[in-house]
Amino acid sequence: MVASAVGTLAGPLHGGANEEVLAVLQKIGSVERVPEFVDDCVQNKCRIMGFGHRVYKVKDPRAIILQRLAEELFEEKGYDEYYDIAIALEKVVEERLGQKGIYANVDFYSGLVYRKLGIPNDLFTSVFAIARVAGWLAHWKEQLEINRIFRPTQIYTGPHNCPYIPLHERL
Numbered sequence: 001m002v003a004s005a006v007g008t009l010a011g012p013l014h015g016g017a018n019e020e021v022l023a024v025l026q027k028i029g030s031v032e033r034v035p036e037f038v039d040d041c042v043q044n045k046c047r048i049m050g051f052g053h054r055v056y057k058v059k060d061p062r063a064i065i066l067q068r069l070a071e072e073l074f075e076e077k078g079y080d081e082y083y084d085i086a087i088a089l090e091k092v093v094e095e096r097l098g099q100k101g102i103y104a105n106v107d108f109y110s111g112l113v114y115r116k117l118g119i120p121n122d123l124f125t126s127v128f129a130i131a132r133v134a135g136w137l138a139h140w141k142e143q144l145e146i147n148r149i150f151r152p153t154q155i156y157t158g159p160h161n162c163p164y165i166p167l168h169e170r171l
């Protein structure tokens with residue numbers, strides 16, 4: 001099950017997108033160049049990495065959560081030009097492509113966060129996958145019980161607001 005989940009992350013339009021996001025931010029180079037970059041992409045019908053989703057036609061709810069955490073991280077570790085360009089890029093893409101249902105997805109912010117944490121680009125997808133293993137296995141376990149595909153309408157039925165218990169204090 002985990003092997004097939006890892007397999008579905010293959011390719012630049014999927015698991016590799018967060019690496020591509022950083023390449024895009026680097027290519028843009030400055031906040032001032034953002035509108036020109038987006039106009040160019042729209043005109044030439046190219047895909048802007050970190051935007052769009054097969055299921056979500058609104059801003060990816062995971063991106064909203066991660067953006068908030070990214071802000072906390074940048075506040076602590078210091079803002080940089082990548083962050084500024086990303087914020088400007090999201091705003092312009094939303095203005096130009098929002099009506100087509102294209103908004104930031106979770107990969108847009110995950111690349112920024114991983115870079116800020118000092119994780120090398122070619123490990124981004126692996127780190128993303130490691131963080132998801134517990135969730136994948138939970139889905140698999142739930143699914144075995146009723147054998148139906150939930151996504152994207154599944155409803156979480158487990159406990160809410162559980163306190164975080166540090167690892168060394170767990171049994």
Ligand SMILES: CC(C)(COP(=O)(O)OP(=O)(O)OC[C@H]1O[C@@H](n2cnc3c(N)ncnc32)[C@H](O)[C@@H]1OP(=O)(O)O)[C@@H](O)C(=O)NCCC(=O)NCCS
Binds near residue numbers: 012050053054100106
């Ligand atoms: C994720 C993705 C593959 C989903 O694609 P999809 O829902 O199948 O969307 P489609 O391929 O049917 O595209 C629908 C339209 O939106 C456009 N579009 C989709 N994603 C776009 C993007 N990131 N930038 C610009 N245009 C985009 C397509 O060109 C197409 O335009 P058209 O109708 O004028 O031909 C796609 O949005 C994408 O390639 N995103 C960039 C890579 C990325 O960030 N991946 C991580 C996903 S979590």
